[in-house]
Amino acid sequence: MSEIPEVKTREETDLILDEIVSQAYQCMECGRCTGSCPMVALFPKDFHPHHLLSEITKDPEKVLRGYELWFCASCYKCNNRCPQGLEYPYFIMQLRRLAVRKNGVTPLRKAFSRIRTIIPYPVTFLSVCIHPERINLDPSIIEKLHSENLSRIRKEKSPATGPKIGVVGSGAAGLMGAYELRKMGYRVTIFESQSNPGGMFSTAIPEYRLPLKIVLEEIDNLRHPGIEIRTDTAFGRDITLDQLRKDNYMAILLSTGAHACKELGIKGEDFEGVFNTLDFLAALKLKHKKLTGKRVVVIGGGNTAMDAAAAAMRYGAKETILLYRRTREEMPADMNEIREAEKEGVQIRYLEAPVGIHGVKSKLNQLECMKMQLGEPDLTGRRRPVPVEGSNFILAADILVIAIGEKPQTESFPDETATSKDGTILVNPMSMETSIPGVFAAGDNVLGPATVPDAIIGARRAATGIDNYIKTS
Ligand SMILES: Cc1cc2nc3c(=O)[nH]c(=O)nc-3n(C[C@H](O)[C@H](O)[C@H](O)COP(=O)(O)OP(=O)(O)OC[C@H]3O[C@@H](n4cnc5c(N)ncnc54)[C@H](O)[C@@H]3O)c2cc1C
Ligand code: SF4
Ligand code: SF4
Structure with missing residues (x-):
């Protein structure tokens, strides 16, 4: 599809809108986007992607004034399923730029007021989903939404008296699960291995996309409705399933994410200057690592690799080279x-x-690389990269970031947990119960690296599964 340029002048604005409308006319209204959209599952009364697309063809100015535009989480599920190959999230991003320019942030505020009725960390959620940095949204707008939201929150006064539930992990899934369970009257304790709660929100998603202060303040609010959060407490090391059962925890939600980074399997991965993606992003976000003047090489072709590479440039790297062993066509990002x-x-x-x-x-100073060519398809159906003999070359590098995928850290799971060969936890998809009765799971440890809306959907389902389990056992 043709590229839609950046918004610069008022005349260009109209041209961009015309281009989007003409692309929207290619929609066959098959509804697959709506059927696959996690945001429809979360906000069924507010958002239907194919309906919005049809509105764009009828009255684009009305769409720019409306709040529906602000629900897409840019997860690309619809794009992967669209028979016309329409790049829905890209239209949305462009329309948001135009909407802010023409109509200010009133529609965004309206969408936010809906989000905050469901999500207990609404500004964090909004920031991750709408990518404010992509539409050059002034950070002060997000900060204002945050401070207004904090002042509006009604603190829960009555203590919960229901059975005790343990939640392991305080990322998108753990926090959502804990919030739902607390609403149902359970006494919830979250056990988190890190010093900060928040999972990827606190450690991986770059500060310019999602400020740590907002994440921590929103999580702090969750403590007031009676959710206890014990940080620096690792499940499998500091507490075990048996101990939790002895302490009368009636059910457990495992929401430990996917934090085991895959390795290249070549010598030198332990050199100073070599990072896995999650450690690299955590060093930028939490330790404010300086990259000024550095030559950074990132290996990988997924969204996390792109985030790490873009963050390296934002944090001052002199140059950042991203190496991918296949072609752009096969790139998963x-x-x-x-x-x-x-x-x-x-x-x-x-x-x-x-x-x-x-x-x-x-201490790293050079990376030896080889050119690749595509061979026969492998088990994933993608053509296998084959090294071209004699094509070795050297790249100078101060920092190497290995971003070739993450999977769950299975070591902390109880022994009887059934997992797939990728280490994801196998669950009953209706209740999210694992192979161990009373132990449930949700988020990236079930799905592999996925998205925040997916983690939230799984956690809500798990909370209902836990409630049914307790009521019937
Ligand atoms: C760089 C980056 C950018 C991303 N950008 C987006 C985006 O724009 N939009 C989007 O939708 N998604 C994005 N994602 C994906 C999203 O962050 C994840 O899908 C989501 O955070 C998963 O939530 P989770 O609760 O399953 O896991 P996590 O957020 O990883 O939380 C798991 C928590 O469990 C804790 N834990 C692990 N093991 C133990 C243990 N044994 N004991 C106690 N605690 C434990 C961890 O410390 C962590 O706090 C991004 C991910 C990354 C890495
Ligand atoms: S999947 Fe594509 S063709 Fe089908 S309704 Fe959505 S945008 Fe239109
Ligand atoms: S990109 Fe994701 S959130 Fe946005 S419309 Fe498509 S499926 Fe829904």
Whole structure:
């Protein structure tokens, strides 16, 4: 599809709108986007992607004034299923830019007022979903929504008296599950291995996308409705399933995410200057690591790799090269993520892969790479990258970020937990109960690296599953 340019002048605004309307006419109204959209599952009264697209063809100015535009979470599920290949989240991003320009933030505020009725960390959720940085939304708008929201929250006064439930992990899924269970009257304790609660919100999603202060203040609010959060407490190390059962926890929700980063399997991965993606992003967000003047190389082709590369540029790297061993066609990252990384100045190089990490006194200074060509399809159906003999070359690098995928850390799961070969927890999809009675799971540890709306949907289902389990056992 043709590229829709950035909004610059008023005349260009009309041209962009015309272009989106003409693309919207290609919609066959098959409804697959709506059927696959997690935001429809969360906000069925507010958002229907194919309805919005048809409105765009009828009255685009009305769409710009409306609040429906602010619900898309840019997850790309619809794009992957659309028979016309329409890049829905990209239209939405462009329309949001126009909407703010023409109508200010009143429609965004209206969407937010709906979000806050369901999500206990609404500003965090909104920020992650709408990507304020992509539409150049002034950060003060998000800050204002946050301070207004904090002042409006009614503190829960009555203590919960129901059975005790343990929630492991305080990311998108754990917090949502805890909130739902507390609403049902359960006494909830969250056990979190890190010092800060919040999971990926606190440790991985870059500060310019999601300020840590907002995340922590929203989580702090959850403590007041009677949810206890014990940080620095790792399940499997500091507490076990048996102990929780002895302490009368009637059910457990495992929401431990996917934090085990895959390795390249080449020598030198332990060198100074070599990071896995999650450690790298945490070093930027929590330790304010300086990258000024550094040459950064990122390996990988997924959304997290793009986020790490874009963040490297934002944090001052002199250059950031992202190496992907296949072509753009096979790249799993969403188009918006790729565009964003390129806009930040990341140089994406295809059909190249690292084969050696070199350094002085175990400190990285060079990466040895090889050119690749595509061979026969592998088990994933994608053509296998095959090294081109004699094509070795050297890249100078101060920092290497290995971003080739994450999976759940299975070591902390109770022994009897049934998992897939990727380490994800197998659950009953209706109740989210695992192979262990009374132990439920939701979020990235069930789905593999996924999205915040997916984690929320799973956690709400798990809360209902726990409630049914307790009422019937
Ligand atoms: C860089 C990056 C950018 C992203 N951007 C987006 C985006 O724009 N939009 C979107 O929808 N999604 C995005 N995601 C994905 C999203 O963050 C995840 O899908 C979501 O956070 C999953 O929530 P979760 O609760 O399952 O896991 P997590 O958020 O990972 O939380 C799991 C928690 O469990 C804790 N834990 C783990 N093991 C233990 C243990 N043994 N004991 C106690 N605690 C434990 C962890 O410390 C962590 O706090 C992004 C992810 C990354 C990495
Ligand atoms: S999936 Fe594509 S063609 Fe079908 S309704 Fe949605 S946008 Fe239209
Ligand atoms: S990108 Fe995701 S959230 Fe947005 S309309 Fe498509 S499926 Fe829904």
